[in-house]
Amino acid sequence: MARHLQYYPNPVGAKRKWAPATAPLQPQTSVDYVKENEEDTYFFRALEIEKTIMNAQQVDAVRHGKGPARVTAGAGAGKTRVLIERVAYLISQRDIDPSRIMMLTFANKTAAEMKERLASEPSIGEKAEQILCGTFHSIFLRLIRGRGFNQKVLSEQDAHEMIAQAIRSCRSSLKLEPAEIKEHIDAWKREGRNPEDMAENNKQEKEIKRVALSYEKEKRDIGSIDFNDIMLISLNEIEADDALLATLQARIEFVLVDEFQDTSTIQFRILQLIVQGQENIFVVGDEDQSIYRYAGAGRFMQDFLKYYPGASEYRLTANYRSSPWIVELGNEIIAQNKNRTPKRMMATRAGIQSPMFLRPLHPAAEAQIISDHIMKRLDRGEAPETIAILYRAQPAANMLLESLIAKNIPIQGDYLEPTLYDRQSVEPIMANIDFAVCPSWERIESVLSSLWVPKARAVEWLRTQHSGAPVLKELVNCPFLTIEEKQRILERDYLLKGASPGILVANVIQAMTHPWMGRPLHRLAEDFAALQAAADKHETIEAFDHYVRGINDKRYRMLKEGAGGVYLMSIHRSKGLEFPVVYIVGASERIIPYYLAKSEEEIAEECRLLHVAVTRAQDELLISSPSSFWGQNTAISRFIQAVYQ
Numbered sequence: 149m150a151r152h153l154q155y156y157p158n159p160v161g162a163k164r165k166w167a168p169a170t171a172p173l174q175p176q177t178s179v180d181y182v183k184e185n186e187e188d189t190y191f192f193r194a195l196e197i198e199k200t201i202m203n204a205q206q207v208d209a210v211r212h213g214k215g216p217a218r219v220t221a222g223a224g225a226g227k228t229r230v231l232i233e234r235v236a237y238l239i240s241q242r243d244i245d246p247s248r249i250m251m252l253t254f255a256n257k258t259a260a261e262m263k264e265r266l267a268s269e270p271s272i273g274e275k276a277e278q279i280l281c282g283t284f285h286s287i288f289l290r291l292i293r294g295r296g297f298n299q300k301v302l303s304e305q306d307a308h309e310m311i312a313q314a315i316r317s318c319r320s321s322l323k324l325e326p327a328e329i330k331e332h333i334d335a336w337k338r339e340g341r342n343p344e345d346m347a348e349n350n351k352q353e354k355e356i357k358r359v360a361l362s363y364e365k366e367k368r369d370i371g372s373i374d375f376n377d378i379m380l381i382s383l384n385e386i387e388a389d390d391a392l393l394a395t396l397q398a399r400i401e402f403v404l405v406d407e408f409q410d411t412s413t414i415q416f417r418i419l420q421l422i423v424q425g426q427e428n429i430f431v432v433g434d435e436d437q438s439i440y441r442y443a444g445a446g447r448f449m450q451d452f453l454k455y456y457p458g459a460s461e462y463r464l465t466a467n468y469r470s471s472p473w474i475v476e477l478g479n480e481i482i483a484q485n486k487n488r489t490p491k492r493m494m495a496t497r498a499g500i501q502s503p504m505f506l507r508p509l510h511p512a513a514e515a516q517i518i519s520d521h522i523m524k525r526l527d528r529g530e531a532p533e534t535i536a537i538l539y540r541a542q543p544a545a546n547m548l549l550e551s552l553i554a555k556n557i558p559i560q561g562d563y564l565e566p567t568l569y570d571r572q573s574v575e576p577i578m579a580n581i582d583f584a585v586c587p588s589w590e591r592i593e594s595v596l597s598s599l600w601v602p603k604a605r606a607v608e609w610l611r612t613q614h615s616g617a618p619v620l621k622e623l624v625n626c627p628f629l630t631i632e633e634k635q636r637i638l639e640r641d642y643l644l645k646g647a648s649p650g651i652l653v654a655n656v657i658q659a660m661t662h663p664w665m666g667r668p669l670h671r672l673a674e675d676f677a678a679l680q681a682a683a684d685k686h687e688t689i690e691a692f693d694h695y696v697r698g699i700n701d702k703r704y705r706m707l708k709e710g711a712g713g714v715y716l717m718s719i720h721r722s723k724g725l726e727f728p729v730v731y732i733v734g735a736s737e738r739i740i741p742y743y744l745a746k747s748e749e750e751i752a753e754e755c756r757l758l759h760v761a762v763t764r765a766q767d768e769l770l771i772s773s774p775s776s777f778w779g780q781n782t783a784i785s786r787f788i789q790a791v792y793q
């Protein structure tokens with residue numbers, strides 16, 4: 149066990165010291181519950197031999213016959229386990245053809261694990277390959293590909309760039325980031341509605357629609373679709389073609405859905421159509437882990453019985469994942485949400501280790517302490533794969549990412565995000581740093597975009613100039629530039645030559661949050677503030693550039709080597725996963741709840757997020773709450789404080 153230097157068993161200012169009140173639960177298991185002479189005895193005995201000893205509630209859910217069913221359970225209750233064993237049960241005990249089972253998971257990784265697990269089941273083996281198993285997007289992409297939709301699927305980043313282009317070509321005055329406009333378009337599509345029908349109730353909506361339609365046209369012209377189009381095209385196809393729907397209904401006899409609480413309207417609509425007639429829909433989920441409401445997840449978990457009034461209900465209350473204290477902390481945090489069906493998970497595991505708390509001065513200190521802490525663990529021989537660091541928002545993890553990289557602590561490649569300096573949002577600023585170190589012609593274009601001068605024309609004009617003067621000096625003579633533009637260029641030229649990196653970065657940031665943009669855009673503002681803080685630490689531009697290159701090079705190397713490592717990921721990505729050791733960082737007000745969360749519903753989602761983070765831990769949970777963020781003092785997250793008051 150790690151020595152918890154600087155971590156304490158209670159958060160600073162705790163008034164209430166508590167310990168889990170109840171002894172671990174010992175649920176009745178299949179060993180007693182499934183009698184010797186039942187028709188499926190063999191199935192459960194075989195599982196027991198493999199050390200999968202299900203509890204009575206799980207057995208009931210696995211045995212569910214036909215018709216709709218909802219399995220409700222808190223974190224770590226073995227929902228995913230139930231789904232897997234139910235598929236095995238359907239195939240081996242009910243003779244269901246595996247190709248007639250559709251199992252929807254939240255992540256491709258879970259789908260792959262499920263297939264692997266099912267393939268190892270003696271009664272299934274190779275037949276596991278025939279199960280239609282995957283995420284909504286992967287399964288329905290296959291469906292539309294089969295119907296001739298062969299367009300390239302755009303990455304989110306490409307989609308954002310195309311929306312930025314659409315804003316420019318529409319000469320739109322919208323003061324929204326491309327990502328925000330995309331969210332409007334996606335929200336519309338997730339309801340199963342086409343962009344052509346987007347609302348136009350006010351000026352902003354009209355503008356968004358104009359940009360949206362231009363984006364849609366551009367996509368069509370270059371033969372692309374985005375991620376959300378996959379579900380929309382699927383729904384449109386299924387609704388328009390009775391023969392297709394009939395084929396799907398005949399092909400798919402059983403539908404099982406994991407993480408059902410995060411299903412969107414369009415996804416649920418498609419499922420409803422497919423199961424119509426037989427209604428063999430088996431969903432598992434936890435309303436307390438619903439963390440995608442902001443992205444359009446519906447309330448279908450809670451409302452399932454309204455859609456399927458005769459549905460069977462199964463509840464799982466035993467937590468197999470975490471030590472008692474962690475289970476109890478999860479219970480206490482989520483109990484703060486008002487609008488939920490109350491439930492309390494019971495630990496089944498023993499353990500006396502309490503969660504540990506840290507109150508560093510700021511994110512930089514947090515990064516330092518945690519990376520040191522992890523180094524010590526690795527030095528003692530703990531495996532990096534047993535450790536996860538979870539964060540609410542990227543800015544809260546920037547420093548940590550850098551600190552881990554600087555100390556050569558390996559990070560899992562799939563989760564190795566770009567460093568702050570490699571992010572698209574700060575590219576024009578970093579281009580200036582690059583240019584200052586090496587003022588070459590190749591780099592001028594990126595610098596021009598942060599000077600707000602007409603880039604294409606300026607570059608064209610520069611190509612015709614051969615005076616031999618430095619590029620920016622040359623540019624000032626450009627005949628079509630305004631006086632203000634020339635002044636900006638001269639000022640930048642001056643800063644590029646000798647200012648500190650902090651001043652140069654501040655100048656570029658100021659130029660990029662030009663009044664034309666209306667406001668410092670919040671997401672960019674977070675990255676800008678972090679970059680400003682990083683630049684301020686270095687005296688010369690060269691030193692800053694050297695540091696950035698060093699960090700980025702190490703990251704690329706780590707990515708290339710691809711060895712295992714610690715997990716560093718957002719809480720959103722951690723859903724459904726579990727780790728022996730979990731560090732939660734940035735557990736302070738302004739980060740969780742996030743400062744943009746304002747409404748009661750948004751705050752409730754933040755509470756669910758912290759609950760998800762806490763309940764990923766199996767043995768050790770370490771929660772850090774920096775006392776300042778972006779230079780402002782900040783309290784420990786209200787969700788933690790409330791537990792200890």
Ligand SMILES: Nc1ncnc2c1ncn2[C@@H]1O[C@H](COP(=O)(O)OP(=O)(O)OP(=O)(O)O)[C@@H](O)[C@H]1O
Nearest residue numbers: 201202203223224225226227228229468469724725
């Ligand atoms: N009956 C059982 N006996 C022992 N361990 C179990 C049992 N059921 C599940 N587990 C284990 O408990 C852990 C949690 O299971 P699982 O991931 O299926 O839970 P979950 O309900 O899907 O969790 P979450 O919703 O929090 O992601 C896993 O390690 C799983 O192997």
